[in-house]
Amino acid sequence: MDFSFSEEQEHFRKMLKDFAKQELLPNYTKWDREGVTPKHLWKKLGELGVNGLRIPFDYGGSSADCVTTGIAAEEIGRGDFNLTYAVMLNALIGEIITNHGSEDQKREWLPMISSGEKIVGxxxxxxxxxxxxxxxxxxxxxxxxxxxxxxxxxxxxxxxxxxxxxxxxxxxxxxxxxxxxxxxxxxxxxxxxxxxxxxxxxxxxxxxxxxxxxxxxxxxxxxxxxNNGFAQVMNGFDLSRLLIGLQCVGAATQSLDETIEHVKNRHSFGKPLAAYQGVSFPIVTHFAQLEMVKWQAYRGLWLRDQGLKHSKESALVKWLGPKYSQEAIHECLLLNGHYAYTKEMPLEQRLRDVIGLEIGDGTAQANQMVIAKDIIGKEFRSY
Ligand SMILES: Cc1cc2nc3c(=O)[nH]c(=O)nc-3n(C[C@H](O)[C@H](O)[C@H](O)COP(=O)(O)OP(=O)(O)OC[C@H]3O[C@@H](n4cnc5c(N)ncnc54)[C@H](O)[C@@H]3O)c2cc1C
The missing domain is CATH 2.40.110.10 (Butyryl-CoA Dehydrogenase, subunit A, domain 2)
Incomplete structure (x- = not known):
């Protein structure tokens, strides 16, 4: 077993972490408040190679593996949850067109998706x-x-x-x-x-x-x-569901980091909030849940890279990733007190944003159906 990322993957993570912190995080709430899709940032992500991770070199992409794509989902999720759609949607659509599209479709659409010039849903x-x-x-x-x-x-x-x-x-x-x-x-x-x-x-x-x-x-x-469209997309969901888990974990981990800073500096009854176990234990609980789901997500991506079965792992991550992340962000909001209930802080938006992906790409029950089919048997399904 080897849980380490390659040097190239660590370099990619560092580059995206810095980009997310400096360029995405300061404006995360702006696009929500103004109600706009920041298309210029989709293009910027195209320049950084994020949109074409699952698109071959020959069509303008970077032919990256799934684990590297997961790194992008997690790090962009720290800066701007909504821009993680540029990782996930483009990976899903990039794979569908690459694996099933005609040569003309690949030449026409993949370079424009990679560059961020066109957005495809x-x-x-x-x-x-x-x-x-x-x-x-x-x-x-x-x-x-x-x-x-x-x-x-x-x-x-x-x-x-x-x-x-x-x-x-x-x-x-x-x-x-x-x-x-x-x-x-x-x-x-x-x-x-x-x-x-x-x-x-x-x-x-x-x-x-x-x-x-x-x-x-x-x-x-x-x-x-x-007549083959359904089969073509179902395999893609096994990828997007793992990426969604990491997008949510990224947003929740950023919220935990901000909250840890807050509870170290904010005092009540003469001590930092962090000194009270009523404050530190919930943080530890959410950290533990996020760690477990994060590593299961990377394991699922690794299985996909090896060409091994991973539908059950994807479903597990899609079910628990958004759930644990939503719960962590909710707790962070409470630990930051009343200011976090205002739109001056990003926590209320992260909570609203992450809830969307408790539904999108399959609800908790939809994913539990996939797991049940695998571990109990498809002869016991009621649909
Ligand atoms: C943020 C967001 C982004 C989205 N993006 C896209 C997109 O890009 N493309 C796209 O095609 N769709 C998209 N969707 C739609 C999404 O995929 C669906 O909302 C989702 O699959 C659930 O379908 P539904 O809303 O019709 O709920 P329903 O299927 O009506 O389900 C309602 C409730 O019943 C439960 N339920 C349903 N059947 C069962 C069962 N057999 N057993 C137990 N419980 C059950 C569900 O889990 C859910 O809680 C998006 C949704 C959101 C919120």
Missing amino acids: IAITEPSAGTDAGGIKTTAVHKENVYILNGEKSGISVATSGDAFIIFAKTNPDLGNRGISAFIVPANLPGVETRGYEDLGNIPISRGSIYLNDVEVSEENLIGLE
């Missing part, structure tokens, strides 16, 4: 199908050399700021999950409309609905094989 969820993603109703009807898409996608990250979306639609409704295909759909095509939400958190991620009314895409926009 992934749209599966619908008003009547979230956890049960196989139940989507959006259709793509093949007519001569085009597909006509109709339907509604809901809850989609970067809905109002994205340049294109990977849209999942039924090409053969009789086949259930096996009748779903994936298409690259530019946001400016006739018939595509979007509506943003007033979300609790993740404001700069501009989540919203996408409406598809007789949207015509060419056959060249189909990703991979017809």
Whole structure:
């Protein structure tokens, strides 16, 4: 066993840690308050090689391994939780296009995703199908050399700021999950409309609905094989779920570090707050939970890099990473007293932001279903 990062990985971590501290953290709350997606920072992350980590060199990426991608998720999460979507979304979409896209799709989209010039979202969820993603109703009807898409996608990250979306639609409704295909759909095509939400958190991620009314895409926009879209994306979730765990751990660890500083300096009844075990033990508890989930996340990424099974590990990290992080940030907010309840401090925003990823990319129950299927057996599932 070897738990050490390589010298190159440590160097990458240091570079991102410094960048996150100096350039991201000071403006983390600004984008939330102003309600904007800082596209210039997506480009900046592109320059640092963060957007193209899971994209091959030949298409403008850095061909990095999954463990290195996890380092980026964790360190960017310390500075600006919402910019971790540039790590996670781009890794997920980069892998889908790299592994299943045509040569033309790779040449057209991957360099622009790597550079941060274009933001691409992934749209599966619908008003009547979230956890049960196989139940989507959006259709793509093949007519001569085009597909006509109709339907509604809901809850989609970067809905109002994205340049294109990977849209999942039924090409053969009789086949259930096996009748779903994936298409690259530019946001400016006739018939595509979007509506943003007033979300609790993740404001700069501009989540919203996408409406598809007789949207015509060419056959060249189909990703991979017809009726194979679901299988193509499910493997990608095993990566994004591990990254999400680390994004959340990054935000929570930053909150703990800030809180440790606060309790060392703030006094009550003549002693620093840190001297009271009622203060230090909760900090220790959250530190311990975050450490455990962090190392399980890196283990899952390592398994993926080795080509070994890791769905159960991913589900575990996606379930407990956001949960432990949310609980840690909540405690940090309380330990900082009433100022932390104001918008002058970042803790209330971190709490709102991290809660989003207790739902996005699969809820606690969705992930527990994956674990149950693995350790108890799929013959005992009730769905
Ligand atoms: C911040 C954020 C970002 C998102 N980004 C995207 C995106 O980019 N693209 C995209 O396609 N979607 C995205 N989503 C949507 C997200 O994937 C769905 O919200 C999620 O899968 C849950 O679906 P749902 O909201 O329809 O809830 P439902 O599926 O209706 O579930 C509601 C509740 O019931 C529970 N539940 C459901 N079925 C079962 C069961 N069988 N057993 C036990 N409990 C069950 C769930 O765990 C949940 O608590 C995002 C959501 C958020 C909050």
